[in-house]
Amino acid sequence: MNDEQPNGRQSESLAPADRADAANATTVVLSYAPATERVATALSVESYRTYLCRTQRGPVAVGDEFGEFVSCGCGTTRDITLRVEDTVDGAVVTNETRFVFEPRDERDG
Template sequence: MTADATADGTAERVVVRYAPVTDQITEELNTSRYGAYLRRTEAGPVAAGDEWEEFVSRGCGATADVTLAVEAVEGGDRVGEATEFAFVPGAGDEGESGAGDGD
């Protein structure tokens, strides 16, 4: 990113911790389409400590619930079109079940 990208307060990068931690959720969060989804749905002010209740695709119209917690915001204080997301697994007893359909 250049200094121009943050002239309007747009964050260059937002580090987000997620739970539950499963291989499927990790894979889905790291797709470019998920970053694009978050740039649209979470556009605006962002700060460490914010929590977002979201979902990821499990294929064939099924979803899995996921909690996203903002750990750090770099280069500005707003999610915008140029913001990138870095996802880190949450610690604790989330497990690897992959269960949950978002209903």
């Protein structure tokens, strides 16, 4: 059975005993592209990390990708793609989840 999560992704409904990764993630490693200094700076702002906790709340899996945007100042934004590279201690994003951002070469997909 598929259920739509608050973040709009579909996930399989499995009992916690059937899913070892159902625990809350303490850390989620996300790669980003395009890998520019301006994007890296925008991702490091605490308010952006808080935004991600709200918008990506729920289960994630390595390989999940989602489109986002970051502020580039003066009312301009830049579209980016975030990809889950790793999760620590579980796979459910909560308000306490910490995000680590790594640049990704756009040729890596």
